[in-house]
Structure formats: C-alpha cells, structure tokens
Amino acid sequence: MAAALNTLTEALDEPGTDIAHSLHQLTLDAAAAVPTYLGLSVVVAQGDPPITLTTLADGVVTGDIRTSLRVLLPGIGDGDAPAPVALILYAGAPGTFVDLAAELAWLIGQPLTDITLDQHLTLPAAPDTTDRLQAASDINQAIGVLIGRGDTPRQARWQLDNLAADNGTDRHTAAHLVLDTVTPSDECSEKD
Known part of the structure; x- marks a missing residue:
C-alpha cells in the first residue's frame, strides 16, 4: 500500500x-x-x-x-x-x-x-491498485506534457483521447505515446 x-x-x-x-x-x-x-x-x-x-x-x-x-x-x-x-x-x-x-x-x-x-x-473488490495508480500517473504526466506544449487542460485530455481512438488503444497506452515524444524543451517547460 x-x-x-x-x-x-x-x-x-x-x-x-x-x-x-x-x-x-x-x-x-x-x-x-x-x-x-x-x-x-x-x-x-x-x-x-x-x-x-x-x-x-x-x-x-x-x-x-x-x-x-x-x-x-x-x-x-x-x-x-x-x-x-x-x-x-x-x-x-x-x-x-x-x-x-x-x-x-x-x-x-x-x-x-x-x-x-x-x-x-x-x-x-479492487484489482492491483499499484498498476492503476501508475496508469493514472502516466496519464497525468502526458496531459502535463501537452499542457506544457500550449494546450489547455481540457484540450490536452481531448488530444489524449483522440490519440487513443486514432490508434485503437486505451488512454494509458496513448499517454505512453505522448511520453515517448518528450523532448529536452518539454522538460525545460515542465520545470518553469
């Protein structure tokens, strides 16, 4: 726990x-x-x-x-x-x-x-909470990256959902697609 x-x-x-x-x-x-x-x-x-x-x-x-x-x-x-x-x-x-x-x-x-x-x-009844919490963390980090790139929170969630739909996957997998594209400029904007 x-x-x-x-x-x-x-x-x-x-x-x-x-x-x-x-x-x-x-x-x-x-x-x-x-x-x-x-x-x-x-x-x-x-x-x-x-x-x-x-x-x-x-x-x-x-x-x-x-x-x-x-x-x-x-x-x-x-x-x-x-x-x-x-x-x-x-x-x-x-x-x-x-x-x-x-x-x-x-x-x-x-x-x-x-x-x-x-x-x-x-x-x-709850499945493995650790996996679910990690998924929530990944999704929130991806939304944060999208916000850092100029999206509003609502736009970032919408963009993540569209990415999932376009790739025929779930939100968590789409979050990994966003996180895999993080650049040094994204990291700098997250620290600002």
Missing part, C-alpha cells in the same frame, strides 16, 4: 501533498473516535483509472465487519465532472455509525441519501 500511496501522491502532482500521511492520520482519528473501528476504504470509482485504497486494523477480515458508513466527498480533478470520492468506514458493532451519519449530513450540508449505512459490509 505504501508504494500505491506514493504513486498516487506523484500522480496528483501537488507539492507538499502526502497522501500516506493523510490516510494514516484519518485512520488514527477514526480509530480514536469509533471504539469498534476496523478500517476504511477510499474509492474513486469513476477515476481514470478507477482507484480503491483499503486499510484494515491488524487481523481484521471481511467477516468481522458488522456496520459501515459510506460518505460521498466532493469530486477530485478538474473538468466538467470531477470524479466523486467515497469514504467507507468499517466497524465491528452494529449501529455504531447511526448518530455519526446524521451529524455528518447536517455538518456537510449533504442529503442523508449521500450517506449510506450498512450497505458496504464487504470490502470493495
């Missing part, structure tokens, strides 16, 4: 961002607030590519989860439709999250329908 978090941090390309530290702190805070806390998942299902990160307390297996709380968070990324992020907390005692769900809905101003109780008692 540490390698996956490092790759995600690199993919975000936000100076000073430390996803591993943030996730670790969130885990500690949740464990301190919820006596029967078992773990959490962060899911970006509509990301490019989709990403799921799960961390569980030592020795916890899916069958130990008796209650869950899923909260939709504001989307990440720029563009017209940022990918929504879901945070799922797991605990071992039924009813643990009832009051928290109501309070969260009120505090963040979201309808209670955006907060789901006990519908996620199994862990989200």
Whole structure:
C-alpha cells in the first residue's frame, strides 16, 4: 500500500501533498473516535483509472465487519465532472455509525441519501491498485506534457483521447505515446 500511496501522491502532482500521511492520520482519528473501528476504504470509482485504497486494523477480515458508513466527498480533478470520492468506514458493532451519519449530513450540508449505512459490509473488490495508480500517473504526466506544449487542460485530455481512438488503444497506452515524444524543451517547460 505504501508504494500505491506514493504513486498516487506523484500522480496528483501537488507539492507538499502526502497522501500516506493523510490516510494514516484519518485512520488514527477514526480509530480514536469509533471504539469498534476496523478500517476504511477510499474509492474513486469513476477515476481514470478507477482507484480503491483499503486499510484494515491488524487481523481484521471481511467477516468481522458488522456496520459501515459510506460518505460521498466532493469530486477530485478538474473538468466538467470531477470524479466523486467515497469514504467507507468499517466497524465491528452494529449501529455504531447511526448518530455519526446524521451529524455528518447536517455538518456537510449533504442529503442523508449521500450517506449510506450498512450497505458496504464487504470490502470493495479492487484489482492491483499499484498498476492503476501508475496508469493514472502516466496519464497525468502526458496531459502535463501537452499542457506544457500550449494546450489547455481540457484540450490536452481531448488530444489524449483522440490519440487513443486514432490508434485503437486505451488512454494509458496513448499517454505512453505522448511520453515517448518528450523532448529536452518539454522538460525545460515542465520545470518553469
């Protein structure tokens, strides 16, 4: 998981961002607030590519989860439709999250329908997160190269999608085509 978090941090390309530290702190805070806390998942299902990160307390297996709380968070990324992020907390005692769900809905101003109780008692299935995070990193780097060459973020994403379509491939492979054409002048513009 540490390698996956490092790759995600690199993919975000936000100076000073430390996803591993943030996730670790969130885990500690949740464990301190919820006596029967078992773990959490962060899911970006509509990301490019989709990403799921799960961390569980030592020795916890899916069958130990008796209650869950899923909260939709504001989307990440720029563009017209940022990918929504879901945070799922797991605990071992039924009813643990009832009051928290109501309070969260009120505090963040979201309808209670955006907060789901006990519908996620199994862990989200996720393929190898490291590969997905590397793909996201490659795609973001290619978009960065295209932006460095004068495209807007929207134009860069459009150009990458067209390159994929023209070559009959996926976005990740198209990103490699762009990255393979990086010149010394591209590298200089990225540092500016």
